[in-house]
Structure formats: structure tokens, C-alpha cells
Amino acid sequence: MTDKKSSLHDAPVRTRFAPSPTGFIHLGNIRSALYPWAFARSQGGAFILRIEDTDQERSTQAAVDVILEGMAWLGLNHDEGPFYQMQRMARYKTVLADMQARGLVYPCYMSVAELDALRERQMAAKQKPRYDGTWRPEPGKALPPVPEGVQPVLRFKNPLDGSVVWDDKVKGRVEVCNDELDDLVIARPDGTPTYNFCVVVDDIDMRITHVIRGDDHVNNTPRQINIFRALGHEPPVYAHLPTVLNEQGEKMSKRHGAKPVTQYRDEGYLPDAMVNYLARLGWSHGDDEIFSRQQFLDWFNLDHLGASAGRFDETKLRWVNAQHLKTMDDAALSPLVAVQLQKRGIAADERLPALCGLFKDRCETTVQLADWAMPYYTDVQPSDDDRAKHVTEVIQPAIATLHDKLAEVRWDAASIGTTIKEVLAAQQLKMPQLAMPVRVLVMGTPQTPSLDAVLALHHKETVLARLKKA
Known part of the structure; x- marks a missing residue:
């Protein structure tokens, strides 16, 4: 790591998608992959896939597999990666040691019980609950005696005054006073680094120029910007995307009925139709509703990202899929229908492209197309x-x-x-x-x-x- 200031803003575009494999990836998540992928492609840049798997208790290989499978199905191909944070632990610890040597972090011995008591006192006094800097070294300050047998956390010395300001490509100018931010824990008692620290090291090492992610991360951004600058680097350009809501108007999540991305593949949706639909959940190009993948990439930029939450609508998705089915080449469509037939134990033959051409105008999905093809391969039983x-x-x-x-x-x-x-x-x-x-x-x-x-x-x-x- 270097002290020298470096500017990413004139460098070739490098974006990333950095999911946590703690649950299956749904459409709300995958939209956060679509935009950085599209921006990198539209700018002739690079798209990096990073798996943020430091939450070892909740991370699973099955969730990683759905991420990789879902992105491959949608054609959101990455140029570098996937990189796994758990495989980069030695790198993080090297940077932590460097920060300790330079006085950018300090050990904090405050126990969880003491922290909880502090928060309770602050809330009773109607104050914002936050770490109070007990163990932060300052000139002339006497620190409490180090308790025996306690492994400290490492906290980042956040600036005490001034503000963190950035021009968000979705939210516009955002300013947060440093006195609203406490000193963030960046390493746990066992020495493992925490999320906000790992993200910054990764973004520096991977030379990320644009971070396009959900606005649930916006509270992390001022903390991350301060760590960037402490490490001698200018932060990337940020674009915080509004939430994707489900049909009931709640944040899309597994708890609220969201499906894994791969389930849409199994239900007969086309990758290009999904890209078209997802693109319109937070971005627009005039009144264009139906467009090809190439048109999307030709048109995409960060200036037309919407600032209000998009709402998922399965009826609209089916309509978009039907439009793409109608215009898709029969020879390209037939292998997708063949897969649906294979699931039913049916081996298609040379007639399938012509069957697709005959019936596709009546269908919304490849499952429905397979339904129409069935009488050509099995007996029928009229009602x-x-x-x-x-x-x-x-x-x-x-x-x-x-x-x-x-x-x-x-x-x-x-x-x-x-x-x-x-x-x-x-x-x-x-x-x-x-x-x-x-x-x-x-x-x-x-x-x-x-x-x-x-x-x-x-x-x-x-x-x-x-x-x-x-």
C-alpha cells in the first residue's frame, strides 16, 4: 500500500459485483450485478466478480453456486475473478499491520458488556448510540489500564472533524459530518478483518473505478471513503441504487417470497428478456420498453439511473418475455425448449425449430412452448x-x-x-x-x-x- 495519492477517475473503467453468499441470489441482488456489468461493457472496461464470504457461519457453497450459475445464465460474464475474500486474509492482515505501524488504528479493550451499557446510557440520554473513543490514543490522554487476558479489537481512527462528501450518480451530492461517525472496528479479537475494511482493500487492489451497488450500503460509504483516504487513495465513483420492491411493496428478499434467479431459468424465461426487464427496474432510455441486449449496452450510462425504488411485477416480466420469444430465431429457441422437454423425459427431434416457429406467438415462456410441443412426442388424452x-x-x-x-x-x-x-x-x-x-x-x-x-x-x-x- 502506498501513501501516494492516486486518481482512478481517469483510468479505464473497472466495476465489480461483490455478493455475500449467505442466501440465494434473487432478482433484487442480480440487478446490482447487471448495471456494473453493463457500464463496464458500454465503456470498454472490465467487470470483476468478488465473493464476500467472510461471514463463515452463514456463507455456503450452494449460495456461491447459485450466484455463478445465475450470472452465467444471464450472460453477465466477468473478466476477472471470482475472487474470494477468505482467500485474501494474508493480504488484509499485511495492510492492518501497516496501518498499526502508522498509527491509523488502535487496540480497543472495551468488552461487549461495556459497549452495551454505554449504548443504554446514551439512549437513555437521547443520544445517538456510538463508541465513545475510550481507548483512542490522543496526546496527553491517559488510557485505562489494559485488562488481563482480553484480546482487543482494532478500531480505525476516523477523522474527528470535517465532512465526507461525494457526488453519488443516483443520489446526487451526499455529505456526512465526521463527528457522526465513530471509530469503526476493522479487526475482530481473533485478528480477522471486518467487512468495511476488506471492501476498501479489495477495491484498491482491484483498481475499481466505479462502485454501483444497492443503497443499503450507503451508510458504509463515508466510513469506506475515510479508510480509502487514510490509505492514500481516492475513492471510486459511487452510484447507490434504490431498492427493488416485491409486488406487495416490501423490500425483495427470501423472507418475502423472492425466488432464486435460477428458478426463472427453470420456469422458461429467456436471459435477454430478464436483462431487458431488470434493466427497466431502475434505468430507462426514453419510453423504450423492449430492447435487445446490444441496444441496452449501446444506450446504458449512469446518468439515467432512477432514484426511486423499482417494483417487481411478474405479469410485466411475462409480457416482456413473450415479446422476446416472438422475435427470437427458431433455431436459437429450440435448444431451450428441448431442455424443458428433456425434464419431462422427452427427446426432441428435427421438427422442434418449426414447432417453435408455429407456436411461439401463443406463449410467454419456453415451458408453455414445451407444452405445445408435447402432443408431437406423446399420446394425447382429450378431456x-x-x-x-x-x-x-x-x-x-x-x-x-x-x-x-x-x-x-x-x-x-x-x-x-x-x-x-x-x-x-x-x-x-x-x-x-x-x-x-x-x-x-x-x-x-x-x-x-x-x-x-x-x-x-x-x-x-x-x-x-x-x-x-x-
């Missing part, structure tokens, strides 16, 4: 109600005629369409009178896209066998 309503005795002779004529024709949509029209004319029927019972028998539902296209994608023998069941 008794649909059979009774549509496959009546009156229409059965026309179905039998259609069966016999289809058995003789070339199997493509045009030939099938011509044959259906011939049967309608001969039987003096309107299209719905024949098409709906045929759909019920072949697809298990009376409503489908154009009947000739639906039948053409089936194997001929399958259609004939199902018509026979009339």
Missing part, C-alpha cells in the same frame, strides 16, 4: 368435455372422410389444406365445425394455430391413428 362438445356423432362421418383422403395425399401443409377444403365442400361444413374436433383428437385442445400447419408437423401415421379414435 371428456372437449370430446363431448366437439367430436359429435354428426361430425364423425366427415372426420372419417378426412382420414381416408389424408391417407392418400402428400404430407405437407399445402396438400393437407387442400384436402380439408375438399372435405368441407363435400360435407357442406364451415371450417370450425371440422377443424375443432380434429384439433381435439390430434392435439387434445380445440384451439391451435392453422390446422394444416399443425397437422403437417405431425407424423402422418400419428394423425391418421388419432383421427381413427373419433
Whole structure:
């Protein structure tokens, strides 16, 4: 670490996402990855992934796996990392020793019981509860005798006067008086460093230029800025994002029903649709609602981040997903639908891209697309109600005629369409009178896209066998 002042603001953009693996990552969390990723990409910079796993009691490998899996699924690829704080302990301790040698930190022997008593006295006097500097060394000050057998914490000597000021890219100018901040514990009695200290060392070592994170961190920022400056470095540019609320208006969290990001993948959402939807939860480009990943990166900057909380709306998410489904290339869509079919024990074939093209306008998710594909790979069981309503005795002779004529024709949509029209004319029927019972028998539902296209994608023998069941 150096005393020399260094400016990051003219350096190439370097952003980071630094989740704690103490619970699964949900959409509110992942939005805090999306914006720094997008900013780094839009500026030709680097995006760093850092796992802040110092809370060993609550951190789990399963939570790390969901972070990595969720980011990979969304295409939020990192350029460096993942770095794990627990693997950087030697580095933190080196910096702590350096700070001790330079008088920037001091040992504090105040016990938890003494701290609790101090807070109670302060609250009774209607004062802000805070550490009172008992063990802070000052010229001419006599410190209490060091108690035997007590391992001290290390506290950072926060400046006593002046203010911490920064221009937040979301909140605007923020100013906090130093006399509102007490001396932060930066190492526990066993010597392990604390969160706010590790973050600063990491951001310095990783040359982070922009910190884009949730506004639940805003109270940490003045403390971190003071540590940056004590270590001879200018802090990065900060952008504190407003909270993402759930549909009930509460902060999105596991406790309030938030789902792991990977569950949206399993439920049939598209990565680009999720990026589109999440981007609009706190950023805008005019009135544009639907845009591609590339458009988002072309348009993204920190000047259009919203200052008010975004509210998650699953209905809107499904609509956004449907728009992306409609425009997605069938060949690119079919492997995603194939995955959904595999979960049901179905192996798709070469017809799947065409099936995607035929049915995607009716779907909001790849799960729904897989539902439409199912009759092409498994038997159908029309409901008794649909059979009774549509496959009546009156229409059965026309179905039998259609069966016999289809058995003789070339199997493509045009030939099938011509044959259906011939049967309608001969039987003096309107299209719905024949098409709906045929759909019920072949697809298990009376409503489908154009009947000739639906039948053409089936194997001929399958259609004939199902018509026979009339």
C-alpha cells in the first residue's frame, strides 16, 4: 500500500459485483450485478466478480453456486475473478499491520458488556448510540489500564472533524459530518478483518473505478471513503441504487417470497428478456420498453439511473418475455425448449425449430412452448368435455372422410389444406365445425394455430391413428 495519492477517475473503467453468499441470489441482488456489468461493457472496461464470504457461519457453497450459475445464465460474464475474500486474509492482515505501524488504528479493550451499557446510557440520554473513543490514543490522554487476558479489537481512527462528501450518480451530492461517525472496528479479537475494511482493500487492489451497488450500503460509504483516504487513495465513483420492491411493496428478499434467479431459468424465461426487464427496474432510455441486449449496452450510462425504488411485477416480466420469444430465431429457441422437454423425459427431434416457429406467438415462456410441443412426442388424452362438445356423432362421418383422403395425399401443409377444403365442400361444413374436433383428437385442445400447419408437423401415421379414435 502506498501513501501516494492516486486518481482512478481517469483510468479505464473497472466495476465489480461483490455478493455475500449467505442466501440465494434473487432478482433484487442480480440487478446490482447487471448495471456494473453493463457500464463496464458500454465503456470498454472490465467487470470483476468478488465473493464476500467472510461471514463463515452463514456463507455456503450452494449460495456461491447459485450466484455463478445465475450470472452465467444471464450472460453477465466477468473478466476477472471470482475472487474470494477468505482467500485474501494474508493480504488484509499485511495492510492492518501497516496501518498499526502508522498509527491509523488502535487496540480497543472495551468488552461487549461495556459497549452495551454505554449504548443504554446514551439512549437513555437521547443520544445517538456510538463508541465513545475510550481507548483512542490522543496526546496527553491517559488510557485505562489494559485488562488481563482480553484480546482487543482494532478500531480505525476516523477523522474527528470535517465532512465526507461525494457526488453519488443516483443520489446526487451526499455529505456526512465526521463527528457522526465513530471509530469503526476493522479487526475482530481473533485478528480477522471486518467487512468495511476488506471492501476498501479489495477495491484498491482491484483498481475499481466505479462502485454501483444497492443503497443499503450507503451508510458504509463515508466510513469506506475515510479508510480509502487514510490509505492514500481516492475513492471510486459511487452510484447507490434504490431498492427493488416485491409486488406487495416490501423490500425483495427470501423472507418475502423472492425466488432464486435460477428458478426463472427453470420456469422458461429467456436471459435477454430478464436483462431487458431488470434493466427497466431502475434505468430507462426514453419510453423504450423492449430492447435487445446490444441496444441496452449501446444506450446504458449512469446518468439515467432512477432514484426511486423499482417494483417487481411478474405479469410485466411475462409480457416482456413473450415479446422476446416472438422475435427470437427458431433455431436459437429450440435448444431451450428441448431442455424443458428433456425434464419431462422427452427427446426432441428435427421438427422442434418449426414447432417453435408455429407456436411461439401463443406463449410467454419456453415451458408453455414445451407444452405445445408435447402432443408431437406423446399420446394425447382429450378431456371428456372437449370430446363431448366437439367430436359429435354428426361430425364423425366427415372426420372419417378426412382420414381416408389424408391417407392418400402428400404430407405437407399445402396438400393437407387442400384436402380439408375438399372435405368441407363435400360435407357442406364451415371450417370450425371440422377443424375443432380434429384439433381435439390430434392435439387434445380445440384451439391451435392453422390446422394444416399443425397437422403437417405431425407424423402422418400419428394423425391418421388419432383421427381413427373419433
